[in-house]
Structure formats: structure tokens, C-alpha cells
Amino acid sequence: MSPRESDSRSAAKPGFKAGYIALIGPTNVGKSTLLNRILDYPISIVAPKPQTTRHRILGILNGEGYQALFLDTPGMRKPSYKLQEMMSKEIKLALKDADVVLLMFDATRPDELESASGKRKTNHKGTKGIELFTGRDTLVAINKTDKVDKKLLLPLVERLAGQGFEKVYMISALKGDGVEELKKAVINALPQGEPFYPPDMISERPERFFVAEIVREAIFNRYGEEIPYSTTVNVEEFKEREGRKDFIRAVIYVERDSQKAIVIGKKGAALKEVGSIARGRIERFLGRPVFLELWVKKAEAWCKNERFIRENVYKRQG
Numbered sequence: 001m002s003p004r005e006s007d008s009r010s011a012a013k014p015g016f017k018a019g020y021i022a023l024i025g026p027t028n029v030g031k032s033t034l035l036n037r038i039l040d041y042p043i044s045i046v047a048p049k050p051q052t053t054r055h056r057i058l059g060i061l062n063g064e065g066y067q068a069l070f071l072d073t074p075g076m077r078k079p080s081y082k083l084q085e086m087m088s089k090e091i092k093l094a095l096k097d098a099d100v101v102l103l104m105f106d107a108t109r110p111d112e113l114e115s116a117s118g119k120r121k122t123n124h125k126g127t128k129g130i131e132l133f134t135g136r137d138t139l140v141a142i143n144k145t146d147k148v149d150k151k152l153l154l155p156l157v158e159r160l161a162g163q164g165f166e167k168v169y170m171i172s173a174l175k176g177d178g179v180e181e182l183k184k185a186v187i188n189a190l191p192q193g194e195p196f197y198p199p200d201m202i203s204e205r206p207e208r209f210f211v212a213e214i215v216r217e218a219i220f221n222r223y224g225e226e227i228p229y230s231t232t233v234n235v236e237e238f239k240e241r242e243g244r245k246d247f248i249r250a251v252i253y254v255e256r257d258s259q260k261a262i263v264i265g266k267k268g269a270a271l272k273e274v275g276s277i278a279r280g281r282i283e284r285f286l287g288r289p290v291f292l293e294l295w296v297k298k299a300e301a302w303c304k305n306e307r308f309i310r311e312n313v314y315k316r317q318g
């Protein structure tokens, strides 16, 4: 049950703001990078490849007079599809909770921006997708402005304005440009209410979820081709040990034997590299040393196996 469903919040302190912001947009636009930048903490994994984020990931930002609950989401892969067709359940769930929608685009991929604004127009005529954006504030951000000539940006803003997106924020999530202004606008758009979570919480998932994500990030950054998309990571053992490093055993599932060989590499070299990068990041994330053991297992065609996915990718976290 989400804190909203179990709503036992007392009457709001005057002026305190709290609410959910769904980060929505095509894949690879920099949604996770923005979340990490806003929180100043690497909570959501980032990779140069599309389709990195698979879950909706909550990042809690506590500030003077507000609690902003950002929900990172998986990217919409092909923006030429109808919006509702591109959405995974995770995106829908994030939108269900959202008080504010932050729609993100990539300045280097203006076609996606065009098609999304086109969809908004279509939706005004009665198709379903726009229901996502009605009844709540929608802010639009164009990211990766550090990669394009500034002259190219104004026409994009004008096109979006023509579709009803009045204020468009120009940002570089990587460098931080414009992020503070966007953050203020998002907080400003939040409804009044009591905080949903205690002020020292940054997310709601258990450590083992983030550990698996960090291993997955190392895989996304280490292997090419289909490997990242054919792998999922499960932390099967996580033991705190008196006077010794925490022991973590994670299993990397692949779909085929040939992939298993690639992931392991010659004499285990590739897997060793992944393990070493992941361990460093896990230690920084947890703030304590760990012993990380990685195993590779085949789970035949798991990407098509709903039961496997439910049990291993979207399992309920304790």
C-alpha cells in the first residue's frame, strides 16, 4: 500500500507542500540523470543505452517547507507510437500517483518532441492518452541543452507553446544548468499537505534492490548488443557479518548459453570487471565495504516469461 492509499496524514501545516512528481518521457532523454542531480545522490541507474530504467523509482527530496516525491520511470521507447501504447505498467502507476507531471525531452532528438506535442493535440480531440496530463500540472523540460546550439532551442519552445505547454524549461541534467529553476517550479506546483515519509528517508525500496540495480548498471555499461536487455539481476543473499564485510551474492540471469559465455568472458575477465565496478559503487551507495559474489545463470527466454518476470524483476520488495 502506498502512503497515499494508507493516507492517515493529519491536517496539513499551513503552507507545507508535499506530493508526487512523475518523470515521464522517451527513453534515454536523461530522466534518471535529472533525478540523481536533483537529489544530489545516485539513486537511479544511468547508461548511454536506451531502456535502462525498468521500475518506477522513488526519490524523496526534503526541503524547507516541502517534501517532493519524484518518480523516475522507464522511458517510452518509440515516441512515434501512440502514447498509451508505449507506456508500461510502471509508467501508468507513476502517473496514477502523480500530482505533477514532468515531461522530458532530449534537445538532440527534436522529432520525439514533435510527436509528443502532436499527441497532445490528438488527445484533445478525444483519444485517451491526454487523460494522463489533465487535472494536474504538466511541466516540460528539454534536456541535454549542453549538446546543441542554443539557437536551435527557441523554435522547439515555440512549437511546444503552440501545443499548450506554456513554460518550457531548458536544462542540462548532466551539467546542472537550469535544474535549480526547474526544481523550484516543480516544488511550487505541489499541492499543500503533510509529508508522506519521515524526513530522513530518501527512497522506499530495500538496499538489495539498489544493489541489484547497480550490478545491472555495470552490465549496461560493460556489454554491447543484446546483453543488457537479456539480463536481469537478483540479489539472492545479503548478510551482515559481525566484524566482517557484508556478504552479497547476486545472480545475473541471461536468456541463452551463448550470452552466459559473453557475460563471463575469457577466464572470467569480463565478469570480474563488472564485479569490481559494481562493488565500488555498492560500497559508495551503502557507505560500507562489501564482499560481492556474482553468478551467471541461464533462465531460458525469461524476457517472455511473465511468471519469471513477476518473481524476479517486479517482485514485491519487503
Ligand SMILES: Nc1nc2c(ncn2[C@@H]2O[C@H](COP(=O)(O)OP(=O)(O)OP(=O)(O)O)[C@@H](O)[C@H]2O)c(=O)[nH]1
Pocket (backbone or CB within 6 Å): 026, 027, 028, 029, 030, 031, 032, 033, 034, 045, 046, 047, 048, 049, 050, 051, 052, 053, 054, 073, 074, 075, 076, 143, 144, 145, 146, 147, 171, 172, 173, 174, 175
Ligand atoms: N550531454 C548530456 N548528456 C546527458 C544529459 N542528461 C543525461 N545525459 C546522458 O544521457 C544518457 C541517458 O541518461 P539516462 O538518465 O539514463 O536517461 P533516461 O531517460 O533515464 O533513460 P531510460 O531509463 O533508458 O529511459 C546517459 O549517457 C547520460 O549521461 C545532459 O544534460 N547532457
Ligand SMILES: [Mg+2]
Pocket (backbone or CB within 6 Å): 031, 032, 033, 044, 045, 046, 052, 053, 072, 073, 074, 075
Ligand atoms: Mg532512466
